[in-house]
Amino acid sequence: MFEGLTGNLKNALSGLARGGKLTEGxxxxxxxxxxxxxLEADVNYEVATKFIERVTEQxxxxxxxxxxxxxxQIVGIVHQELINLMxxxxxxxxxxxxxxxxxxxxxxQGSGKTTTCGKLARLLKEQxxxxxxxxxxxxxxxxxxxxxxxAGQVGVPAHTxxxxxNNAVKVCQNGLSQAKKLGNVDTVILDTAGRLHVDExxxxxxxxxxxxxxxxxxxxxxxxxxxxxxxxxxxxxNEALELDGVILTKLDGDTxxxxxxxxKEVTGVPIKFIGVGEAxxxxxxxxxxxxxxxxxxxxxxxxxxxxx
Amino acid sequence: xxxxxxxxxxxxxxxxxxxxxVRDLFKAGEILDDQKIEEFxxxxxxxxxxxxxxxxxxxxxxKKHGGRTVVLDDIEETVKEKLRSLLEGEGDTKWDIADPLxxxxxxxxxxxxxxVAGVNGVGKTTSIAKLANLLLKQNKTVVxxxxxxxxxxxxxxxxxxxxxxxxxxxxxxxxTDPASVAYSGCESALESGADYLIIDTAGRLQTHAxxxxxxxKIKRVISKKVPEAxxxxxxxxxxxxxxxxxxxxxxxxxxxxxxxxxxxxxDGTARGGVTVAIRQKMGIPVKYxxxxxxxxxxxxxxxxxxVDALFE
Ligand SMILES: Nc1nc2c(ncn2[C@@H]2O[C@H](COP(=O)(O)OP(=O)(O)OP(=O)(O)O)[C@@H](O)[C@H]2O)c(=O)[nH]1
Ligand SMILES: Nc1nc2c(ncn2[C@@H]2O[C@H](COP(=O)(O)OP(=O)(O)OP(=O)(O)O)[C@@H](O)[C@H]2O)c(=O)[nH]1
Ligand SMILES: [Mg+2]
Ligand SMILES: [Mg+2]
Numbered sequence: 001m002f003e004g005l006t007g008n009l010k011n012a013l014s015g016l017a018r019g020g021k022l023t024e025g026x027x028x029x030x031x032x033x034x035x036x037x038x039l040e041a042d043v044n045y046e047v048a049t050k051f052i053e054r055v056t057e058q059x060x061x062x063x064x065x066x067x068x069x070x071x072x073q074i075v076g077i078v079h080q081e082l083i084n085l086m087x088x089x090x091x092x093x094x095x096x097x098x099x100x101x102x103x104x105x106x107x108x109q110g111s112g113k114t115t116t117c118g119k120l121a122r123l124l125k126e127q128x129x130x131x132x133x134x135x136x137x138x139x140x141x142x143x144x145x146x147x148x149x150x151a152g153q154v155g156v157p158a159h160t161x162x163x164x165x166n167n168a169v170k171v172c173q174n175g176l177s178q179a180k181k182l183g184n185v186d187t188v189i190l191d192t193a194g195r196l197h198v199d200e201x202x203x204x205x206x207x208x209x210x211x212x213x214x215x216x217x218x219x220x221x222x223x224x225x226x227x228x229x230x231x232x233x234x235x236x237x238n239e240a241l242e243l244d245g246v247i248l249t250k251l252d253g254d255t256x257x258x259x260x261x262x263x264k265e266v267t268g269v270p271i272k273f274i275g276v277g278e279a280x281x282x283x284x285x286x287x288x289x290x291x292x293x294x295x296x297x298x299x300x301x302x303x304x305x306x307x308x
Numbered sequence: 309x310x311x312x313x314x315x316x317x318x319x320x321x322x323x324x325x326x327x328x329x330v331r332d333l334f335k336a337g338e339i340l341d342d343q344k345i346e347e348f349x350x351x352x353x354x355x356x357x358x359x360x361x362x363x364x365x366x367x368x369x370x371k372k373h374g375g376r377t378v379v380l381d382d383i384e385e386t387v388k389e390k391l392r393s394l395l396e397g398e399g400d401t402k403w404d405i406a407d408p409l410x411x412x413x414x415x416x417x418x419x420x421x422x423x424v425a426g427v428n429g430v431g432k433t434t435s436i437a438k439l440a441n442l443l444l445k446q447n448k449t450v451v452x453x454x455x456x457x458x459x460x461x462x463x464x465x466x467x468x469x470x471x472x473x474x475x476x477x478x479x480x481x482x483x484t485d486p487a488s489v490a491y492s493g494c495e496s497a498l499e500s501g502a503d504y505l506i507i508d509t510a511g512r513l514q515t516h517a518x519x520x521x522x523x524x525k526i527k528r529v530i531s532k533k534v535p536e537a538x539x540x541x542x543x544x545x546x547x548x549x550x551x552x553x554x555x556x557x558x559x560x561x562x563x564x565x566x567x568x569x570x571x572x573x574x575d576g577t578a579r580g581g582v583t584v585a586i587r588q589k590m591g592i593p594v595k596y597x598x599x600x601x602x603x604x605x606x607x608x609x610x611x612x613x614x615v616d617a618l619f620e
Contacts, residue, residue: 039359042550045350109573109601110429110546139601142465149460196576223429227356227550229578250428253513255552278428278459278511 008033009071016070022059030074031056034296041256041295044231047265055081075296082292086260090270091285093120093217094244095129100179101187104215106206106241108233109194111221112249112275114143117191118150119275119283124187131156132185134175136209137193138163147191153280157182168192169208176213190215197236210241217244219272222263224251230259231266238267249275252282260291334378345370355581356550361588365390394584395593395611408442408608411568411595413539419497421505421530421537423490425523425564426544427556428511431572431598433462435544436506437469438598438606439570444473448503452477453493455486455526456510466508472603476500486510486522487529494533507538514559523563540567542595545583547574553582557590571609572598 012029016022031052038048055078065073095101103120105113114137121131133151135158137143144160151158159175172190179185192209195202210218220234220243237243246267248260251274260271271286333348334340345366352362368390373383396402403410414420422439426432433456440450452470454477456462463479470477478493490507497505509526512519530537543566545553560566571580574597583594594609 036359039353040551042356042552045353108548108576110431112429140465141468142461145464146459146461153460196573198577223546223548225427225546225550225552226548227553227578227582228354229356229548229576230550232577233548250513252516253427253552254515254555255550258550 009074010069013070013074016064019066020064022062022064024056024060027056027059027074030071034074034078037296038258038261041297042225042227042230042258042262043295044228044258044262044265047231047262050265051081051085051261075298079289079292079296082261082295083288086264086271086286086288086291088270089272089286089288090245091272093272095187096216100176100185101217102176102190102213102215103187104190104192104209104213104218104241105221106192106218106237107194107221108196108223109140111194111223112247113137113194113221114146114150114191115278115280116219116221116247116249116273116275116283117147117189118154118280119273121151121156121189122154122280123283125154125156129187130185131187131189132175132179132182133158134172134188134190135160136168136171136175136190138166138168138171139193143191143193150280157185168205169212172209172213197233197240203236203240207240218242219245219247220263220269221247221249222259224248224257224259224274225253225255226259230262234263234269235266238269243267243269245270245272247271247273247275247283248286252276256295256297257291258295261295334380334383336378336380338378340369340373340376340378340383342370342374345374352581355579355584356553357579357581358551358554358585361394361584364394391584392611394588402612403608403610405608405610409446409448411593411608413567415534415536415539419494419502419505419534419537420539421494421497421507421534422540422542423507423509423527423530423538423564424542424544424570425509425560425566426511427513427546430511430544430546430549431570432456432511432544433466433469433508434601435542435570435572435596435598435606436466436508437473438603439596440469440473440475440504440506441603442606443504444475449500450475450504450506451493451497451500451502453489453496453505453507454479455489455493455508457482457484457486457489458510462508462510469603476502487525490526491529491533494530494537498534514556520559520563523560527564538564541565542568542570543592544570544572545580545586547571547576547580547597548578549580549582551582551585554585554589557586557592561590561592566592568593568595570594570596570598570606575599575605 012033035052105117107113124131135144135147159178161171179188218241276282349366443450454463454466478496480489541564543560571594597607597609599605
């Protein structure tokens with residue numbers, strides 16, 4: 001991929017003379033190649049277009065460096081701008097100094113919410129906190145059972161209730177009371193059911209949970225393989241809930257993960273962690289530089305640009 | 309509501325978007341210029357069909373109508389035609405709309421085995437329940453095999469569906485070799501003289517070589533018990549998936565020779581356009597689409613109907 005992009009870029013920028021100046025005209029074809037690469041990495045069409053405009057603005061007037069090839073210089077500029085857009089990193093979860101901190105997990109069906117709740121619980125436990133999981137997914141068959149198993153694996157308590165005739169808001173409230181009663185819980189993690197952003201009724205349920213529970217952090221679990229639609233769902237969840245953080249899941253595959261850029265661009269919400277496997281210890285902090293390289297389909301751009 | 313109506317309902321949003329695309333973008337009487345075509349290309353790309361098929365469709369529009377006065381019906385016809393040819397490929401997707409089982413290859417000599425696979429969380433287990441429901445409604449007997457012995461409570465999930473459907477299910481404890489669950493499933497289904505066996509598998513990312521080998525082994529074991537099985541190897545794809553869907557189709561096909569796709573979660577705003585790229589590159593057709601979380605939310609995919617529904 002790296003070869004592919006730079007190969008094409010080199011051709012597209014063949015008109016650039018070393019030591020000359022970058023102009024809108026002489027970088028246009030090159031940036032068209034970059035745009036194509038972004039689209040193939042699933043960056044949303046509008047986001048990619050806007051991104052290219054921004055990079056054009058930034059590059060025009062800059063000197064073509066003598067020390068590196070023009071295509072490398074352009075990649076360097078693009079790479080840096082991607083980092084700027086996806087950063088800065090903000091991996092903290094804003095815990096209350098005292099009392100119980102509430103984290104609420106939300107997202108589309110199958111995005112990895114329940115697993116990620118388990119991963120967070122594990123991480124927090126390791127940091128010396130005392131998390132508890134609450135099974136607020138009363139929809140999907142065996143969702144409660146799944147959370148129970150995961151809580152058992154992590155070794156943290158779980159609050160669960162029978163789904164029949166019950167409602168998610170109540171389960172969350174009861175979960176919080178239960179945590180207070182237990183006394184040794186300082187973080188409650190709410191696992192909500194997957195839902196489509198166009199499902200008004202279920203989106204209202206989420207808003208209700210947020211209103212009643214006042215979570216300290218609302219976290220959106222986003223599948224890293226999502227394509228153009230990532231902007232639509234992320235935007236809708238953010239409008240309904242004012243998200244505090246995004247966790248990008250399933251990055252252990254070969255997806256280029258353009259959704260990362262799309263989601264950050266349309267919501268402004270920081271990406272806090274990435275999921276890199278099914279096991280509960282497969283949660284890592286988000287690194288914008290690595291993500292930028294991945295979206296561009298290249299390994300270590302950084303070293304290449306640092307040579308300059 | 310007939311199947312076709314429900315498909316249309318499932319595609320309502322897609323349809324509306326596409327219709328406004330052609331009608332709003334291209335105004336009758338105007339000259340069709342590059343900017344218009346580029347805008348249309350943008351909308352095609354937003355379906356996740358990929359840059360290449362989108363360019364191909366637009367090239368066709370440019371060739372036939374570029375620089376001329378817009379005649380809406382003609383442009384629509386060009387797009388339809390091109391899309392249909394991209395989706396139909398070899399023409400092996402013309403199923404009988406009235407028969408929801410028509411896309412499935414059947415074993416004429418007894419048990420038909422359907423293997424279902426895909427990456428994590430796409431909708432495999434739910435789609436299996438829906439497919440079983442479809443078969444049961446046609447008075448077929450169905451056995452399910454809970455081949456996901458890895459994910460927490462995956463067995464319980466399929467068991468709950470089996471109980472709701474009232475069909476037989478074969479389960480083994482968590483951690484059991486999934487190939488051996490598949491084998492037991494074959495045995496039970498043969499014993500009870502069932503018409504269909506559907507095997508669930510754990511979600512796996514296509515780049516995890518050991519997990520893909522595990523899938524190959526499942527397939528091998530099945531074919532030892534039932535010659536020529538699995539008769540269908542269905543890959544479930546999430547409609548929100550972007551270009552990674554192509555890699556999924558490539559790797560899963562290498563492991564289990566996918567005979568068709570189930571496109572789940574088409575009830576959202578995502579279009580699942582990557583299936584167009586998959587069809588074009590690998591020839592694998594979409595056989596069913598998932599349009600909700602409930603048991604009846606599975607529709608037969610019909611390319612003709614799909615394309616027509618987009619423009620009606
Ligand atoms: N490879 C990989 N798989 C993951 C990751 N995170 C979650 N999964 C898998 O994705 C699938 C779905 O995960 P869940 O946690 O059940 O997703 P969910 O969002 O809770 O699903 P619903 O509650 O049904 O909406 C499971 O098979 C998980 O094991 C990850 O980072 N990498
Ligand atoms: N809206 C919608 N949701 C669906 C559809 N199909 C499945 N789902 C939901 O997607 C989530 C994941 O579905 P599963 O059937 O558990 O997916 P899976 O592929 O078996 O997941 P793993 O076994 O963990 O890899 C569940 O919450 C389902 O209810 C669909 O067509 N539309
Ligand atoms: Mg869940
Ligand atoms: Mg499953």
